[in-house]
Amino acid sequence: MVDLTQSEDAIRRTARHLAETVFAGRAAEIDREERYPWENVEALRDAGLTGMTIPIALGGRGASLLAAVAAVTEIARHCAVSARIVVETNMGALGAILAYGTDAQKRLAADLVLAGDKPAICITEPGAGSAATQMATTARRVAGGYVLDGAKHWITGGGVSRLHLIFARVIEGGRDRGIGAFIALRGAEGLGIGRREPTMGLRGIPETEILLDGLFVADDMVLIPEGDPARGFAKLMTAYNAQRVGAAAVALGIAQGAFGLARDYLREREQFGRPLAEFQGLQWILADMSVALAAAEALVWRAARSAPAGGFPDMTYAAQAKILAAETAVKVTNDALQLHGAAGYSRARPLERMVRDARMFTIGGGTAQVLRTQVASAELGLKLPQTRAARGDAPATPLP
């Protein structure tokens, strides 16, 4: 277990208490009813867990990424949906705006989050998933701002989020200048909420299309890192490393929760006249789960710790942590269900929900495969472009 400062540990203890006494009892219902847990958002806000990384000058607590990650892990043991809300109200779009926004943009984002909003980050499109830089949404330069047209999908919080950070190709004088980031609020003309995806897990948060139809974004709501509106994407990718560590922490927390249930069950459940805990075949499954969790936890803490105050974690540490935590969560939740036998398969217990909730973390926010390419690139010191054009590859042809 990592050493936390007194204030970081206080945040973790608050999160643990809230998760155990309040969120655990609501998680199944939120999943079943597929509804956004506004009552949990209120409880998180009252406990100072949303917007905790916002600087004190803007009304937050100025908490470290490590404190936020510790809180996320505790909450995810009992309610992954609430843990994701803590991620997105402390990292993600908020982090990008706090790092690269104007004073007015920072104030807007901080006020909204502290009032209970979970910002939405809008990158993915039907034709641009892992290949995010191939997005087709455009932001055409007009007098006083930009006009956005296009369609995003799999946007977490679509329909409940107020603040949207939208990525689009900046078109100026008919020329494609690269990808920029634009801030818009729900309800703006031209920002539509499309179809909701029927998801496997994490059902309390809507994943929807965001339809952009002539959305006007004034100059003062364009995120302009380094004085260039078309630098938005490159900079966001730096900010996104914090979100990745947050996602890894949710996966880790879900897996820790499932592990705890499995350990208890092995002690309680008897077959052949003895507790399951006495069977070596099961002991070894539990031991492997424990080893994998310890390794994942170490990488998550290392990545969180690598973030300087007010800054972002190391990119490779973040990718390594997300790969291992996500894959460990898939394996450990499944093993925990297996150790419960039919009882684990029943919806009367949280195991099947944990299996479903854990499944997304090797996909969303950078797939396990794409992150491996990122890690390999860092280890080899090589740029590893994936398009045929950049690599000079010919298309694969069928065998004669």
Ligand code: FAD
């Ligand atoms: P694809 O890119 O089509 O990939 C399909 C498969 O091919 C994957 O296994 C992938 O790893 C593999 N693959 C693709 N390219 C390569 C390659 N070059 N080398 C090796 N393997 C490759 N997006 C947002 O913008 N905002 C959000 O809030 C958001 N929330 C999400 C929430 C959930 C629950 C999910 C599931 C997704 C969310 N996403 C969001 C989208 C997410 O970021 C994308 O799903 C992800 O980037 C992968 O894109 P894709 O699903 O289109 O898969």
